[in-house]
Amino acid sequence: MTHPRRTIPALLLALLTSCGGGGGGGGGPGAATFVPELVAAALDGNAVLLLFSDAVEASGAVLDAEDLAVGGGTFGSTAVPAPTRIDDRSLRIELAQDALLVAGRSTVALTAAQDAIRARGGGPRAAATATPLVLTQADGEAAVADLLTLNAIDRELAGTGAAVGLLQVPPAGFTIDVGWSDPSSPVDAAATILLADRAVGTSGGLVAPGANLARVLSAPLVAGARARFAVPAGVAFPPGDLTLTALNADASGRPAAPATFRLRIVPNSAAIRPTETEQVWALTFDRDIERFEFQTGGGLPGLRIDPTPNGVPDAFDALAAVGLWYANPLPGVQGGLDSNEFVLAELQGRIGVELEALFEGVAVRFTFDDLGSFPAGAVAVPYASFGFSRLCIGGAASSSPTGTLGAALFDPNNQTQDDNAAVLQAGDRLGVFLHTLVAFGLRSGTASLFRQTFDPLTPGFGGTPVGAVADDRLRLTDALNDARTAAIAQAIRRMARAIAVVVAHECGHSMGLVANGAMPGGLFGGDPGNFPGSTSLHIATPALFPTDAQNVMSPAIDFDRAMSPATGFNSLNLAYLREQALYDLK
Amino acid sequence: MRALLLLLSSLAALAPGTPAQLRHAIADAPLVVIARHVGVRPLGNDYFLHRYETAETLKGEAPPTFTIAERKRIADLPQPKPGPDRLLCLRPDRGAADLPASFAPYLIGTGHAGGDPVVDEGPATASFRQLVRVLLESERGRGSSRTAADLVELALRGQGPARVEASEALRERTALRDAISSFGRDDLLLAAVGESEDIERKISLASLCAEAGQKGVVEAMCIALQSVDDPRLARAVGRIARHAHGEGAFAVLEPFLRQARGGVHDRLLLAVGATGTDGALAALLALRSRDGASAALDAALRAHGAPRALEAIGGQEPTEAGGQRR
Numbered sequence: 068m069t070h071p072r073r074t075i076p077a078l079l080l081a082l083l084t085s086c087g088g089g090g091g092g093g094g095g096p097g098a099a100t101f102v103p104e105l106v107a108a109a110l111d112g113n114a115v116l117l118l119f120s121d122a123v124e125a126s127g128a129v130l131d132a133e134d135l136a137v138g139g140g141t142f143g144s145t146a147v148p149a150p151t152r153i154d155d156r157s158l159r160i161e162l163a164q165d166a167l168l169v170a171g172r173s174t175v176a177l178t179a180a181q182d183a184i185r186a187r188g189g190g191p192r193a194a195a196t197a198t199p200l201v202l203t204q205a206d207g208e209a210a211v212a213d214l215l216t217l218n219a220i221d222r223e224l225a226g227t228g229a230a231v232g233l234l235q236v237p238p239a240g241f242t243i244d245v246g247w248s249d250p251s252s253p254v255d256a257a258a259t260i261l262l263a264d265r266a267v268g269t270s271g272g273l274v275a276p277g278a279n280l281a282r283v284l285s286a287p288l289v290a291g292a293r294a295r296f297a298v299p300a301g302v303a304f305p306p307g308d309l310t311l312t313a314l315n316a317d318a319s320g321r322p323a324a325p326a327t328f329r330l331r332i333v334p335n336s337a338a339i340r341p342t343e344t345e346q347v348w349a350l351t352f353d354r355d356i357e358r359f360e361f362q363t364g365g366g367l368p369g370l371r372i373d374p375t376p377n378g379v380p381d382a383f384d385a386l387a388a389v390g391l392w393y394a395n396p397l398p399g400v401q402g403g404l405d406s407n408e409f410v411l412a413e414l415q416g417r418i419g420v421e422l423e424a425l426f427e428g429v430a431v432r433f434t435f436d437d438l439g440s441f442p443a444g445a446v447a448v449p450y451a452s453f454g455f456s457r458l459c460i461g462g463a464a465s466s467s468p469t470g471t472l473g474a475a476l477f478d479p480n481n482q483t484q485d486d487n488a489a490v491l492q493a494g495d496r497l498g499v500f501l502h503t504l505v506a507f508g509l510r511s512g513t514a515s516l517f518r519q520t521f522d523p524l525t526p527g528f529g530g531t532p533v534g535a536v537a538d539d540r541l542r543l544t545d546a547l548n549d550a551r552t553a554a555i556a557q558a559i560r561r562m563a564r565a566i567a568v569v570v571a572h573e574c575g576h577s578m579g580l581v582a583n584g585a586m587p588g589g590l591f592g593g594d595p596g597n598f599p600g601s602t603s604l605h606i607a608t609p610a611l612f613p614t615d616a617q618n619v620m621s622p623a624i625d626f627d628r629a630m631s632p633a634t635g636f637n638s639l640n641l642a643y644l645r646e647q648a649l650y651d652l653k
Numbered sequence: 654m655r656a657l658l659l660l661l662s663s664l665a666a667l668a669p670g671t672p673a674q675l676r677h678a679i680a681d682a683p684l685v686v687i688a689r690h691v692g693v694r695p696l697g698n699d700y701f702l703h704r705y706e707t708a709e710t711l712k713g714e715a716p717p718t719f720t721i722a723e724r725k726r727i728a729d730l731p732q733p734k735p736g737p738d739r740l741l742c743l744r745p746d747r748g749a750a751d752l753p754a755s756f757a758p759y760l761i762g763t764g765h766a767g768g769d770p771v772v773d774e775g776p777a778t779a780s781f782r783q784l785v786r787v788l789l790e791s792e793r794g795r796g797s798s799r800t801a802a803d804l805v806e807l808a809l810r811g812q813g814p815a816r817v818e819a820s821e822a823l824r825e826r827t828a829l830r831d832a833i834s835s836f837g838r839d840d841l842l843l844a845a846v847g848e849s850e851d852i853e854r855k856i857s858l859a860s861l862c863a864e865a866g867q868k869g870v871v872e873a874m875c876i877a878l879q880s881v882d883d884p885r886l887a888r889a890v891g892r893i894a895r896h897a898h899g900e901g902a903f904a905v906l907e908p909f910l911r912q913a914r915g916g917v918h919d920r921l922l923l924a925v926g927a928t929g930t931d932g933a934l935a936a937l938l939a940l941r942s943r944d945g946a947s948a949a950l951d952a953a954l955r956a957h958g959a960p961r962a963l964e965a966i967g968g969q970e971p972t973e974a975g976g977q978r979r
Contacts, residue, residue, distance in 0.1 A: 366826040367680060467744055468681040470674055470765030493748035495724075510677070512824035514860040514896040516888070519929060550931065553959040557929075560958070603732060614852070615884045623766040627885070632955075 101278035103156075103186050103193045105177050109320025110170045111205040115160045117175075118316050122155040122187035122262055122277030130160065134181035138199055140173035142166050155187065155277065156260055156314050157322040174199035187277040205321040210254045212326030214246030214293060215313050218647040221611050223597075224586075224639035226329065230597035232585030234648060237335035238303040241647045243284070245313045245326075246293035252317035256294035257287050260314040268303040280311075304332045331587055337451070339652045341481040341579050341644060342430040347455035348574055349438040350418075351488050352380045352411075354461040359384045359502060361509070361527035368509040368527065370502055372463050381462025383407075385501035386414075388509065390524025390532035391562060397534045400543050406534030409543050410559060417563030418570065425571045425619065425635055429644040431578075433570075446491065447476060447483040458573060459488035459498035460566060468506065472624060473499045475573035477604055479653035485577040499569045508626060517626050520561050523554045533558075561630060568629040571619050571636070579650075580640050581606045581620045588651050590639055592620075608637050673767025673814040675742075675781060676822045679788050681763045682742035685712035687772050688719075690735045700724060702756050703733040705741070712789055720756040722749050738772045740785070767814060777813025784815040788822065791829075801832035808858065809844050820857040823865075830865050838867040846873050852881065856889040863893040871897055875909040878920045887920040888956055891927025903932035919949035926953030926962070934962055941965060 107118040128134075130147045143163030150158035162168070176196035177184065184193040216225045217234055218241050226232040243261060247254035261280040266273040269283050281287070285297035298304065308331050315323040337343055358377040359370040370388055377384070379392075386392040391414070396407040404412060415435045422433045438455050442448055464471035474497050476485045487497040508517035509527070524530045533539055533555050541547035542555055575581070581592035581604055593603040600607035605622040612618055616633035617625070620640055628634055635641070642648035679685055687709040696702050701723040707715045721733045742763050749759035762769060772778055784807055791800040807819035820841075823829050833841070845858035855877070863870040874890045894902035903925060910921045922940075925933045934957055941950050946966070954962040 366828040368825075464764065465744075466747065469763050470677060470681075470768065491748075493751070495748050507677075510825045512821070512860050512864050514863055514889070514892045516892060519892055519895060548960075553961070556960050557958045613884070615888070627888075 101186055101275055102191050103184070105175075105193060105196045105200065107203070107316060107320050108175045108200045109203045109205040109316075110168055111159070111321065113162050113166075115162065115168065115175065115202070116153065116205055116320055116322065117150065117158045117160065117184075118320065118322060119156045119158075119184075119193060120260070121279045123158065123184055123193060124152065124187045125150045125158060126183055126185045126192070128183045130183040134178060134183045136176045136178050136199065137168070138174035138176075140166075140168040142168075150184065153322050154314060154325045155262055155312060156279075157316070158184065168202055170202050170204035173202045175202065176200065186275075188275070190275070190277070203318075203320040206251045206317070206319040208249060208251045208317075209321050210247045210249035210252070210315060210317045210323035212245060212313055212315075212323065213248045214244055215311070215326045215328045216244050217241050217328070217330060218638070218642035218645075219244050219295070220638045220642055220648065221608075223608070223611065224591060224637060226586055228597070230585055230591055230594060232591065233308070233329060233331050233587055235331040235333050235587035235650065236304075236648050237340075237646065238306070238332055239298045239300050240335075241298050241642075243296045243298070243311065244293065245296075245315075247315055247317075247323060248292060249317045249323070252319045252321070254292050254315055254317050254323065256292050256315070257289045258315060259287075259294055259296075261296065262312040262314065263304070263309050264312075265305050265307070265309045267305065270301045306332050306334055308332075333587070333649055333651075335646065335649060336652075338482060339480050339649050340646050341649075342646060343450070344430065346431045346481065346578060347438070348431065348433045349455050349457045349488075350415075350433055350435050350570065351437075351457060351459050352382045352435075352461075354382070354459050354488070354490070354496075354498070355380050356490070357381055357384070357462055357466070359388060359462065361388050363527070369468065370506045370509065372466060372468065372502065374466055382460050382501045383411075385462055385505045386562070387532070388505050388525065388527065389521040389558070389562070390526060390530050390535075391558060393532040393534040395534070397537065397540050400540050406539055406543060410533055413543075413559050414563050414566075417560055418567045421564050421567030422571060424632075425567060426644065428641075430646070431574075431644070433574075441484075441486040441489070446486045446489045446497075447478065450482055450484055453484040456484045456574075456577060457486050457488040458570060458577075460570065461496065461498045461500060463502035464496055464500040468502075469500075470503060470507075471500055472503050473569050473573040475576040477579075478577045479579050479582055480650070481578040482653075487573060487577060499566065499573055501566070504565060504569070504626070511626075515627075516561075516630065520554075520558055523551065524558055565626055565629045568619060568624055568634060572624065575620055575636065575640065575644070576604060578644060580604075580636075580643070582650050582653070586639070586648070586650060590643060590650055606637065606640075611637055673770075673818060674765040675740075675767050675770065675784065675814070676788055676818050676825075678742035678763045678765035678768030679712070679785060680792075681765070682744055682768075683713050684710075684715055684743040684760065685785065685789070686710050686715045686741055686743065687738055688741050689738050690733070691718075693723075693733075693735060696722075696752070700752070701733075702752075703735065704756070708738060711740075711785055712792075716758050719743075719758050719760045720749075720752075721761060722746060722752055722759055734769065736771075739769045740772055740781070742768045767818075770814075775812075777815065780807060780811035780813055780815035781818070783807055783811065784818055784822075787819075797828045797832040798834075801829045802834070802837065804829065805833055805837040805841065808861075809840055817851075817854050817857050820854070820861050824857070824861045830861070833865050838862060838865050841865075842867050842870060842873060845870075846877060849881070852883050852885055855881070856886060860889060860893055860896075863897050871902075871905050872909075875906065875921065875924070878909075878924065879913075879917050882916060882920065884920070884923055884952075887923040888927040891924040891929070891933075891956065894924065895928040895930055900930050900932055902928040902930050903936055906933075907936070919952075922949050922953040923956055926956035929957055929959070933957060934959055937962070938965055 103119040103121040103123045106120050109116045143166035150160050176199040179195040222228050226234045245259045264276050285299050287294040287296045311328045313326045355376045358373045362371045383392045396405040398405045400406050400409045475487045490496050522528045542552040582589035583593035595601045602622045607621050608618045613633050616631035617628040618637045686707050688705040691706050692704045703721045743760040746759040746761035787803040804819040804823050842862045848855040871894045898905050913921050951966045954966050
C-alpha cells in the first residue's frame with residue numbers, strides 16, 4: 068500500500084456545459100415569438116397526424132392545397148376539414164373518402180403560403196417545410212412518459228409521490244429527466260419536446276410559453292429511452308410556480324401521451340444556498356477526554372469507558388481495540404512515519420476517497436489539515452464570516468455507553484459555519500463517536516463482517532495489532548504481500564468507509580439535512596407516515612436503495628450496509644447538496 | 654434568533670442484521686422503566702421539558718416522576734416521543750445540571766435504535782417484555798442454560814423485533830451460545846431454513862447456528878439461495894462458510910456453485926467472494942480469466958475485498974450487480 072494523501076482534493080461543482088441547440092425563442096430581449104416547424108407526419112387510419120416542433124394551434128382557416136402540399140397521393144376531392152388538436156404540438160386531419168395516401172411513399176409539406184396552422188397563442192404561422200416529409204404508419208399504441216422529474220429525484224421525493232410536496236429548484240443549474248415507454252415502437256428520448264407555461268429567460272431573450280425549451284437546454288444525455296436535459300447557466304426559469312410539459316412521439320409517428328410536472332423556482336440567494344462557492348470541513352481526531360478498555364463483562368464484549376485522558380486521542384483508543392493503533396508502534400515505516408502514523412495517514416486518505424464519492428458533484432472539501440481553531444466561545448458563526456466548519460472524529464458520545472454514532476448541529480440552509488468538534492457547556496459532545504462503532508462491532512457475532520474483518524488484528528480476540536510484528540513494516544509498504552497484508556488493507560479500507568459514512572451523515576446535518584416537512588418547506592425529514600422509520604431530521608427510504616445498502620441520512624447506520632457502494636444520500640438530499648434543489652429559508 | 658434554529662441531531666448505530674438494539678439499551682442503562690408521558694412545557698428558548706410518570710420499574714430504582722429535557726437549540730438524543738406508554742432505558746442526564754431543580758431528576762435515553770418501544774397489548778409487546786425479563790434475570794445471575802433456553806424459545810416463537818433481538822443476544826454472548834442444547838440448535842436451524850419473509854431473521858438464525866457449532870448450516874443456506882434472491886443472504890452464507898470452515902470454505906461452496914445456473918449461480922459467486930478466503934480469490938480470478946468479466950464476478954471480487962480482488966476489477970468501488978441504486 069502506498070502513502071496516502073493527507074489533504075482531500077477539492078470537490079468541484081459539476082459545471083454545466085454550454086447551451087446546446089440554439090435558435091429557439093427568436094427575436095431579441097423581450098421577444099416571445101417562435102416559429103413552429105412540421106417535424107413528422109403519420110397516417111393513422113383515415114387521418115393524418117402532424118407533429119410540430121413547438122406548441123401550435125389551428126388558426127381556423129381552411130386547410131387546402133395552398134397550405135399543405137401532398138406528393139405521391141391526394142387528400143381527395145372534398146375540402147379538408149380544419150385540423151383538430153391532439154396535444155400541444157400535434158394536430159389531426161381527417162381525410163376525405165377518396166383520399167389516397169400511402170405510408171412510406173406519400174409526402175406532405177407545409178407551404179410558405181399556409182395560414183391554417185400557427186404558434187400557440189396567436190403566434191406566427193408555422194414555417195414552410197423545407198423538405199417534404201414521408202408519411203409513416205402510426206401504430207396502435209402511444210408511448211407514455213414513465214419518468215418526468217428534475218435532477219433524477221425519485222418520484223417519492225419529487226412532489227409526485229404520496230408525500231406530495233412541490234419540488235423547488237433554482238432558476239438554472241438543474242436537470243430535467245424524461246423517460247418514455249412504448250410496447251410497440253421505439254421512442255427517441257432526445258426528441259422530447261419540453262414546454263413551460265411561463266416564459267423562460269435566455270441570454271438571447273425570452274422563450275415564450277409553448278416554445279420548445281429543449282432548444283435552449285444542453286444537448287441531452289441519452290440512455291435508451293431516457294434523456295437528461297441540463298438547464299445551463301445562461302438560461303433562467305422565472306421565480307414562482309410553473310408547469311413543464313413533456314411531449315414526444317414514437318417512431319411510427321403516433322404522439323405520446325403528454326406528461327406534466329409542477330415545480331417552483333426560487334432565486335438562489337446566498338442565504339438559501341447550502342454551499343455557495345465551497346464548504347470546507349476540517350476533520351480532527353484530537354479529542355482526548357477518556358480512554359477505553361476492552362472487556363468481556365458478563366460474556367458481552369465491549370469497551371469500558373475510563374474517564375481519564377491518556378494523551379492519546381480517544382478515536383485512536385477506539386481504533387486500538389481493533390488493532391489499528393498500537394501502543395508501541397514500529398518506527399520509521401516510511402518517510403519518518405511510524406506504523407501508527409502510517410495507518411492513520413492511510414485511514415485519512417481512504418476517508419477522503421470515500422467522502423469524495425459520497426459527495427460527488429457537491430462543492431465541499433474535506434481536509435485533515437489543521438485550519439486553526441474556531442472563534443472563541445462560538446459553535447456557529449455566520450457562513451461568510453469564517454472559512455470552514457469543523458468535525459471531530461472522537462471517542463464516546465457520553466461518559467457512559469450509548470448507541471449514538473454521531474451528533475451534530477443542525478443548520479438549516481447551511482447558514483453558518485459549525486463547530487462539531489466542540490464539547491458544549493452542558494457536556495453534550497459533538498462529532499463522530501468511534502467508541503460506539505467499535506463497541507457495537509466487537510459485540511457482534513463471529514460470523515459478522517465486522518468481526519471477520521477486524522478479529523485478525525483485535526488483541527481482545529487474540530489478534531495481532533498492526534505494528535506489533537516487525538514484518539508489518541514490509542506489509543504496510545507493499546514489500547511483503549501475504550494474508551496479513553490483505554487483512555490490514557481490508558481493515559483500514561472498511562473502517563475508513565464506515566467512518567466516512569457517519570462523517571457524511573453528521574456533516575449533512577450541519578449543511579441542512581434533512582429539514583423536516585415536504586418540499587418546498589423541507590426535504591421530507593421527520594415524516595414517518597410517508598417514510599416509515601423516519602425521525603426528526605432524518606429520512607428512511609429503504610425502498611429507494613438496494614436491500615444491502617442504505618440512505619446516509621437514515622436514523623441509524625449499520626456497518627454492513629455502510630460498506631455497500633450503493634449507500635449514499637438519497638436523490639433529493641444529493642440534489643440539495645448540489646444546489647439543484649433548495650428548500651425555503653428557515 | 655438564528656441560533657435558536659440550531660438543533661443537535663444524532664445518529665444511532667445499528668448492528669448488522671438487527672433492526673433494533675433494545676438488548677444493548679437494557680445492558681447499558683442503569684434504569685429501565687415503563688413510563689407515561691404526562692406533559693411538556695417550554696423552558697426559555699432552549700428547552701422543552703417532558704414530564705414522565707413511572708408506571709413500572711424493571712431495572713434500577715426509578716423515581717415516580719422524572720423529566721427528559723429536549724434541547725431546542727441543542728436537542729439531545731434520543732428525542733422524547735410523546736404519545737403512548739413506552740419502555741425507556743435511561744441514564745442520568747449530566748447535561749441538565751443547570752436546569753430547574755423543581756423538575757428533577759433529569760434522565761436521558763441511551764440512544765440505541767429501538768430502545769424505546771411502545772407498550773401496548775399486542776403480541777410484539779408481550780415478546781419484548783419477555784426479552785427484557787430474560788435479559789434482566791441474566792444480569793442478576795440466572796444460569797446460562799435457562800437463559801439460553803428462554804432466548805431460543807423467544808427466537809423461535811416470539812413476535813416482532815424481539816425474535817431477532819433474542820437471536821442476536823445469543824450470538825453476542827459466548828456463554829449463552831455455548832449453552833444452547835442440541836435440540837435447540839436443531840430447531841434454530843429449522844427456523845432459519847423455513848424463514849422466507851424476514852431475511853434479517855434468517856441471517857441471524859443461520860449465523861447463530863454456525864457460531865453455536867451446528868453442522869450443515871452452509872449446505873442448508875446454499876439451498877436457500879436457490880429461492881432467496883437477496884445479496885445480504887448471499888454474503889452471509891459466505892461469512893458463515895468462512896466461520897465454519899475457514900480456508901476450506903470454498904471447497905464447501907464449490908459443488909453448489911458448479912451445479913447452479915443463472916441468478917442462483919450469481920448469488921453463490923457472491924457467497925464465494927464474501928468468504929474472503931485465499932481459495933475463493935484464486936477461484937474467482939481463475940473464472941474471470943477463463944470466462945471474462947461479468948457483473949456477478951466483479952461483485953464477488955468486490956465482496957472479497959482483498960487488494961488483489963479489487964485490483965482485478967480495476968480498483969473500482971461503485972456499482973455492482975444488485976448494488977446499483979434503485
